[in-house]
Amino acid sequence: MNLSLEFLGIALIAGVVHLDTMAFLQSMISRPIVAGPIIGSAIGRPESGLLIGCIMELVYISSVTIGVKIPSDATAATVMAVVCAGVPDGRYAAVGTPVAMLVGTLMGTAYTFMDVRIKHANSVSLGWVDTAKPELVDARVTALVQRGLVTVYLGSVLFYLALLPLVQFAVKMVSEAVLALGMERAFAAGVWLLPAVGIGVGLAHFTEE
Amino acid sequence: MNLVRLRVFIRSLFLQSAWNFERMQNVGFTFALAPFIRQLYKDDRRRIGQRLKDHFGFFNTHPYLANLLLGIVMGLEERHARGEIRSEEILRTRAMLAGPVAAIGDRLIWSTWRVFCSILGIAVFMVGGREGFWFSPGITAVCVTFLFVYNAGNLPLRYAALRWGYDHSGGVIQQLSTFELQRWVLRIRTAGRCVLLMAAAVYSVTFESVVLTVVFWLFVMGAFTLKRRFRAMQVFYLLYAAIMLVAYGFTLGKTG
Numbered sequence: 021m022n023l024s025l026e027f028l029g030i031a032l033i034a035g036v037v038h039l040d041t042m043a044f045l046q047s048m049i050s051r052p053i054v055a056g057p058i059i060g061s062a063i064g065r066p067e068s069g070l071l072i073g074c075i076m077e078l079v080y081i082s083s084v085t086i087g088v089k090i091p092s093d094a095t096a097a098t099v100m101a102v103v104c105a106g107v108p109d110g111r112y113a114a115v116g117t118p119v120a121m122l123v124g125t126l127m128g129t130a131y132t133f134m135d136v137r138i139k140h141a142n143s144v145s146l147g148w149v150d151t152a153k154p155e156l157v158d159a160r161v162t163a164l165v166q167r168g169l170v171t172v173y174l175g176s177v178l179f180y181l182a183l184l185p186l187v188q189f190a191v192k193m194v195s196e197a198v199l200a201l202g203m204e205r206a207f208a209a210g211v212w213l214l215p216a217v218g219i220g221v222g223l224a225h226f227t228e229e
Numbered sequence: 230m231n232l233v234r235l236r237v238f239i240r241s242l243f244l245q246s247a248w249n250f251e252r253m254q255n256v257g258f259t260f261a262l263a264p265f266i267r268q269l270y271k272d273d274r275r276r277i278g279q280r281l282k283d284h285f286g287f288f289n290t291h292p293y294l295a296n297l298l299l300g301i302v303m304g305l306e307e308r309h310a311r312g313e314i315r316s317e318e319i320l321r322t323r324a325m326l327a328g329p330v331a332a333i334g335d336r337l338i339w340s341t342w343r344v345f346c347s348i349l350g351i352a353v354f355m356v357g358g359r360e361g362f363w364f365s366p367g368i369t370a371v372c373v374t375f376l377f378v379y380n381a382g383n384l385p386l387r388y389a390a391l392r393w394g395y396d397h398s399g400g401v402i403q404q405l406s407t408f409e410l411q412r413w414v415l416r417i418r419t420a421g422r423c424v425l426l427m428a429a430a431v432y433s434v435t436f437e438s439v440v441l442t443v444v445f446w447l448f449v450m451g452a453f454t455l456k457r458r459f460r461a462m463q464v465f466y467l468l469y470a471a472i473m474l475v476a477y478g479f480t481l482g483k484t485g
Binding site for chain 2: 042043044045046047048049051053054057061066067069070074077078079080081082083084086088091092118122125139140142143145146149150152153154155156157158161162164165167168169172203205206207209210212213214215216217218219220221222223224225226227228
């Protein structure tokens with residue numbers, strides 16, 4: 021019961037963060053570097069949220085939605101990674117962060133799949149304004165904007181409610197496998213090497229013409 | 230007039246709420262423009278609806294600089310209401326400017342300014358965020374650095390673009406060319422590279438072993454080289470596996 025309430029709380033907060041990705045304002049609170057600490061603070065692990073947020077920001081440093089090019093969702097990847105990093109406890113606590121980050125990036129791709137469906141659904145509704153009498157156009161355009169916001173918010177909330185338990189289970193299983201292979205120290209040490217990937221990608225991004 | 234402009238500005242923040250693959254930002258653009266059209270035609274709901282319907286066609290540009298086009302269209306709509314220009318001219322101007330404005334915004338804001346601000350936030354984390362006592366203030370410092378620096382250029386730019394577009398609807402593109410945007414892009418990118426390299430240097434010397442520091446820089450160079458041929462996520466998965474293998478070998482060597 022408590023776990024369900026925690027999932028609901030995370031999903032409701034993450035939904036607000038997701039609105040910032042594209043639907044409203046784009047003040048970049050949805051970027052991993054901010055979303056990580058926000059979600060981390062909500063679940064009582066702000067330090068872990070900051071660490072994962074910063075590494076994820078580096079991984080996704082050159083990723084942004086431009087026109088029809090919709091990359092893997094950095095916000096969903098970060099939220100999933102931050103929430104699931106704390107699942108493994110006891111003997112395999114150290115492997116939680118790197119495993120959750122790996123699984124999180126896959127969830128970012130899953131979120132993009134849903135996001136594309138929402139955008140296709142928005143296309144279908146355009147006819148509602150096209151066929152409207154001129155007197156009704158203003159109200160219908162407003163309704164489309166409101167519907168767009170609600171769809172993104174509810175879509176995100178449902179995404180987390182449906183997948184968080186599964187992803188937590190997956191992280192736990194992978195962590196146990198890592199432990200069985202005797203690689204837990206490697207995973208714990210590897211986290212501190214991961215920023216190298218983002219730094220290299222960032223440098224390459226700023227060198228490209 | 231200022232109140233209407235403020236309402237258009239606030240509504241412009243919802244530009245991509247109903248983004249779609251068919252006409253992209255058309256819903257948000259029409260929604261943002263509505264208060265201005267309503268002010269022009271007062272109680273003539275039929276005329277208001279007709280004007281809004283005209284703007285409901287394909288529209289796509291950079292979401293921040295869209296305000297520049299909103300301002301330009303507002304100026305042209307005023308002239309249209311006075312009977313000076315035809316609706317087709319407004320739509321043609323909008324379509325002609327959307328592409329170049331998007332190109333400027335994508336290069337200057339998305340791929341330069343946003344990335345530069347991320348680098349600043351990450352630099353704060355890498356330099357101080359790992360130490361125990363740093364964490365609580367560190368979280369605030371990282372988030373505030375990123376959000377404050379980024380948004381210092383976001384909302385003011387969006388409002389100024391709306392105002393500027395409305396005031397100088399005719400010669401906006403000529404005026405834009407005097408800002409030497411390309412030079413600014415190159416300056417920001419050079420500064421970003423320097424900050425990233427310095428932060429990485431500070432971060433890498435905190436490793437316990439010199440071997441790990443060398444391995445870290447090898448991975449930086451590896452990612453740099455691979456990014457030229459592969460997408461960022463592919464580089465991540467490839468090097469993630471490599472990092473775990475190297476770290477495994479390193480820990481085996483230590484325990485052995």
